[in-house]
Amino acid sequence: MEAGRTLAMGQDEAVGGGRQSVEAPFGKALTRLGHSRPDIVGLTADLGKYTDILPFRDAFPERFFNVGMAEQNLIAVAAGLARTGKVPFATTYGVFATRRAYDFVAIALAHSNLNVKIVAGLPGLTTGYGGTHQAIEDLALMRMIPGLTIIDPCDATEIEAATEAIAEHMGPVYMRLLRGSVPVVFEPGYIFEIGKARRLREGKDVGIISTGFMTERALDAADALHKQGISAGVLHVPTIKPFDAEAVVEFAGGVSHIVTAENHVVVGGLASLVVETLFDAGIAKKVTRIGLPDRYIECGSVPTLQAKYRLTTEAIVARIAALD
Amino acid sequence: MLRNSPPGTADISALERKATQLRRHMLTMARGQGQGYIGQGLGIADALAALYFHELRYDPNNLAWAERDRFLLSTGHYSIALWAALAEAGSIPVEELVSYGADNSRLEMSTLDTTPGVEMIGGSLGHGLGQGIGQALGLRVDRSDARVFVELSDGEMQEGSTWEAAMSASHFRLDGLVALIDCNGIQADGPIVLDMEPVADKWRAFGWETSEIDGNDMMAVVGALAGARQRNGKPKAIVLRTLPGKGVPRIESSEKSHFFRIDVAQWDGIISEFEKSTGLVQ
Numbered sequence: 001m002e003a004g005r006t007l008a009m010g011q012d013e014a015v016g017g018g019r020q021s022v023e024a025p026f027g028k029a030l031t032r033l034g035h036s037r038p039d040i041v042g043l044t045a046d047l048g049k050y051t052d053i054l055p056f057r058d059a060f061p062e063r064f065f066n067v068g069m070a071e072q073n074l075i076a077v078a079a080g081l082a083r084t085g086k087v088p089f090a091t092t093y094g095v096f097a098t099r100r101a102y103d104f105v106a107i108a109l110a111h112s113n114l115n116v117k118i119v120a121g122l123p124g125l126t127t128g129y130g131g132t133h134q135a136i137e138d139l140a141l142m143r144m145i146p147g148l149t150i151i152d153p154c155d156a157t158e159i160e161a162a163t164e165a166i167a168e169h170m171g172p173v174y175m176r177l178l179r180g181s182v183p184v185v186f187e188p189g190y191i192f193e194i195g196k197a198r199r200l201r202e203g204k205d206v207g208i209i210s211t212g213f214m215t216e217r218a219l220d221a222a223d224a225l226h227k228q229g230i231s232a233g234v235l236h237v238p239t240i241k242p243f244d245a246e247a248v249v250e251f252a253g254g255v256s257h258i259v260t261a262e263n264h265v266v267v268g269g270l271a272s273l274v275v276e277t278l279f280d281a282g283i284a285k286k287v288t289r290i291g292l293p294d295r296y297i298e299c300g301s302v303p304t305l306q307a308k309y310r311l312t313t314e315a316i317v318a319r320i321a322a323l324d
Numbered sequence: 325m326l327r328n329s330p331p332g333t334a335d336i337s338a339l340e341r342k343a344t345q346l347r348r349h350m351l352t353m354a355r356g357q358g359q360g361y362i363g364q365g366l367g368i369a370d371a372l373a374a375l376y377f378h379e380l381r382y383d384p385n386n387l388a389w390a391e392r393d394r395f396l397l398s399t400g401h402y403s404i405a406l407w408a409a410l411a412e413a414g415s416i417p418v419e420e421l422v423s424y425g426a427d428n429s430r431l432e433m434s435t436l437d438t439t440p441g442v443e444m445i446g447g448s449l450g451h452g453l454g455q456g457i458g459q460a461l462g463l464r465v466d467r468s469d470a471r472v473f474v475e476l477s478d479g480e481m482q483e484g485s486t487w488e489a490a491m492s493a494s495h496f497r498l499d500g501l502v503a504l505i506d507c508n509g510i511q512a513d514g515p516i517v518l519d520m521e522p523v524a525d526k527w528r529a530f531g532w533e534t535s536e537i538d539g540n541d542m543m544a545v546v547g548a549l550a551g552a553r554q555r556n557g558k559p560k561a562i563v564l565r566t567l568p569g570k571g572v573p574r575i576e577s578s579e580k581s582h583f584f585r586i587d588v589a590q591w592d593g594i595i596s597e598f599e600k601s602t603g604l605v606q
Contacts, residue, residue: 078458083462
């Protein structure tokens with residue numbers, strides 16, 4: 001691959017710690033579920049190829065509907081399917097599911113607590129297509145919708161587990177999708193539970209609270225910091241809503257400084273949730289927010305952009321090592 | 325289970341009496357709060373009478389019956405007409421109608437979806453057709469022959485999502501889907517503010533088998549619904565030309581027919597005139 005080149009739509013650049021990976025974990029998990037769950041149907045808005053759902057279409061063509069480039073209709077049709085007892089999984093990009101279809105997600109789905117699962121590609125800074133395609137504020141937007149469950153998975157293991165969990169869960173869900181070749185960070189025995197945070201590393205100096213793929217980097221950063229004599233714990237929070245405030249409060253009690261790490265703007269998402277939670281609990285500790293700035297991001301290659309906006313393991317290490 | 329067929333057997337004058345009864349219920353409801361979307365309700369009364377007392381397959385005592393035909397009221401603010409139809413069908417008590425729009429009433433002025441008989445949450449216009457398509461697809465997956473009827477309005481066609489849905493219904497060949505497009509010529513800011521004509525041509529161009537009728541002519545309504553029964557691979561659109569306030573001259577002639585508010589004495593006058601003119605009381 002030519003360095004520094006923006007890739008075509010659907011191509012992904014491997015960014016991360018040289019781990020094993022799984023191809024299309026979401027599509028595999030959904031197809032597997034489709035065999036035992038005839039109530040599951042799939043939908044997309046002309047982004048089936050780019051959201052890993054085509055294995056489901058190929059296995060169950062009568063239960064798959066491509067509505068074309070029409071995200072409002074995608075959500076409305078999914079709502080109607082849910083009213084006939086189906087469990088629709090609707091895929092598109094995060095930017096379109098949120099910015100474009102917000103009224104439909106809020107009213108057609110959440111207000112009626114309909115059992116629709118939105119699976120949203122290109123979360124945060126995972127594409128070089130610029131602000132039109134980078135869902136940097138989706139967690140903040142979706143957090144404001146009452147009754148919507150929001151998941152930001154870390155790796156292939158968690159995506160497969162979360163796909164099963166949200167299929168079991170009754171109610172609307174927004175799940176961020178990592179597509180294509182997705183790294184394996186968690187062991188096969190890893191348990192995902194909606195609404196539960198997982199303490200992955202113990203540490204006493206700094207507590208990193210992370211979500212999405214930033215947890216992979218937080219773990220690598222904790223290892224690197226350990227070699228520098230800094231003890232960093234990691235709390236992985238894959239469910240943004242409902243938020244596991246109890247786990248955050250307990251984790252924060254054992255460290256002197258909190259660092260949040262998210263593939264999202266640092267307003268309205270994980271950082272805001274952590275600060276609200278700590279303040280509500282009367283815990284006054286310094287919080288350092290790692291994430292994207294409150295601005296639109298330019299086009300470019302993903303590794304270049306992630307380095308520039310300091311989402312990399314190295315950037316997390318440097319940021320924490322420089323803390324007082 | 326109700327469905328009178330074949331269509332030739334429809335008792336037009338009995339259905340007209342049902343429409344009159346629905347209008348009477350709506351006047352009771354509007355009088356309760358002194359206000360409401362009664363212009364729209366009176367305009368659509370004939371279509372709802374034809375649906376609920378002739379065309380729809382449903383059980384008024386079991387509105388959740390899985391094999392029912394669905395009726396989606398996309399314009400949630402037309403709820404006054406839906407409550408009237410459900411009350412006349414015996415699904416909700418007639419005595420409850422006076423609570424329309426009152427605090428804690430389940431007969432909202434704009435439908436939520438918690439009241440039995442409501443198949444979607446209304447209120448945000450442009451939602452109904454897409455949701456109807458989803459229900460029709462779900463019924464197809466289940467190999468059910470139940471049909472889906474969606475009411476939407478001329479003003480609502482200005483929402484782009486209506487056309488996203490219109491495109492996909494013909495693509496999916498949803499021939500058990502019937503759109504009833506109430507063209508009453510009014511919207512919130514007054515007479516239609518953005519010209520939607522030619523309405524029928526638009527639906528035809530989107531692949532719908534389309535008829536256009538006087539929506540206040542029961543014979544025409546019943547005939548159009550009969551024509552829409554064919555399962556021929558095409559969704560059906562019926563453009564209903566209706567008069568807001570139909571059957572109540574004082575509301576028909578009002579410039580405020582989008583949302584109508586008068587005092588109780590005036591409502592009593594209207595009701596008395598209506599009952600005399602329709603023969604409900606001698």
